[in-house]
Amino acid sequence: MYPDLTKEIDTFVRRTPQSAQAHKKNLNRIPLGVASNYRAYDPYPIFVKEAHGSRFRDLDGNEYIDHNLCFGALMAGHCHPAVMKAVEPCLRTGTMYGMPHEMEWQLAEEIANRFPVEMVRFGNSGTEATMHAVRLARAATGRDKIVKFEGAYHGLHDNALVSVKPHAPEFGDIHRPSSAPAGLGIPQSTLTNVLVATFNDLRTVETRFREHPGEIAAIILEPILMNVGLCLPQPGFLEGLREIASREGALLIFDEVKTGAKLGWGGASEYFGVVPDFICLAKSIGGGLPLAAFGTHKSVMDLISQHKVFHGGTYNTNPVSMAAGLATFRSVLTRENYTHVERLSRKLAEGYRHIVGKAGLQAYIASAGANGALMLYPAEIRNYRDWLAIDVDLWRHYWFAMVNRGVMAQPYWWDEQWTISVQHTEADIDQHLAAFADVAPALARAQQERAAVAVGD
C-alpha cells in the first residue's frame, strides 16, 4: 500500500469512530454489516446520521458534499422540497392500496411524453425493470437467448448476474467472451441463455447472432457502460446495435436505470438519437423513493394485457412512490434544472482536467449529463477489460483523501462515478475542486513512484 494511502486511511479511522462501532454491531446480525454488498468496504463503511440537499452528515458529525447520492439514485438531491411536499399528504391518505388510482396514468403519460415508449408498467427497483423487460422480449420473440455486455450491471436477477465482473482466465477470449456467473446460485441453463459480447465492439455482437441464428430475443445494454467508471459508446456503436437488432428480429433494451434521468431530459435515446424497443427506468425517477418503470411498444405490452406474460407486485404504484415520481418529473427533472446541472457538470469536469494537468497525473475525466469520473488511465477505456487495468490503491487513495476533506466524490468502488444533483451549487463544486487540488499532487507522486519501481523491476 502507498504510504500516503495508509495515512489517509488512518485519518479516516480517526474521524469516524462511531461508524466503526456501529458497523461492529451490524456485523453480528447482518452479513458484511451492510444491507447491500455494494455498501461494504474496508476498513468499514461510513454510517449516515442525516442528509439534506447536496450534503449528508455521519454519526460523528462530519459533513460531506454528497456525490454518491445513493449510487446515483438521487439526481433530486436529498429531501427535495417538491418531492417532500408531494409525499407528505400521502402519509395521511394511505401509503399503499393494492388497487388502481389516478396517479398511475399521470405518471405513465409523463414517461411516454419523454421517452419513446407507448405503454409502461411500474415496479420498485431497477432489478425488476430489467427482469420484466427480458422476460417480455423472450415472450415477444419466442426465443430464449439474450446478449449482454461484459462488465455491465443490470441488477440482481439470474439473467443479469452473468459476466458482471469476470476475471481471467474464466472470461475467455475478448472476441468471444465466456458467460461467467457472478457468484454461486446462477443455474447453468441461465449461462447457456445469456451470451456475452464486448462493449464498443459490434463484431462480437455479430458473432453471437451468427452462432445462434433465430435464437436471440434481445440485446440489453446500458447506453453508457457505467459499471466501469464511465465508458462512452464510440460513434456508431449504438446505431450498429439498433441495426443488428432490427435485422435479426431481436429487441433492443436500453437499461436506463441510471441514464434515463441523469443524461438529460429525454434520457439516452434523446441524447444519442438512437431509439430502442424497451426502456428500463428506476433510481432517480423516484426522487428518493423506490420507483421503477419499463416501457415498450403496445404490441409487446399486449402480451401482459392478454395474460400471456405475467407482471405484478404488491408495492407497485404505491401512492407515496408515485407522488414522489410525479413531483420528480414535473418539478425536478425539468429542462431548467438540466441546464443548471450541466453547467455544474462542465465546471467540475473542466476543473478536474485543469488540476490533473497541473499535477501531472496520468488520468482523464469522463463526463456525461449529471455523471462523471476521474479515470486513472493513460488513455480512454473502451470496454470492461480496459477498465481492469486500474491502479486500485491509487483510486482508494483518491477516495479516502477526498472523504477526509469532506467530499464524497462518488460511491466507494472504482467502477462508480459521481452524480451532481439539482440541489448542488457552484459553491459545492468549488469546495469539491479545492479538495481535489489538495489531493492531486500526492496522487501524481504515488503514480510516479510506482512507475519508477516498475521500471526498476
Ligand SMILES: Cc1ncc(COP(=O)(O)O)c(C=O)c1O
Ligand atoms: C444500470 C443498472 N441497471 C439496474 C440496476 C439495478 O437497480 P436496483 O438496484 O434498483 O435493483 C442498477 C443498479 O445499480 C444499475 O446501475
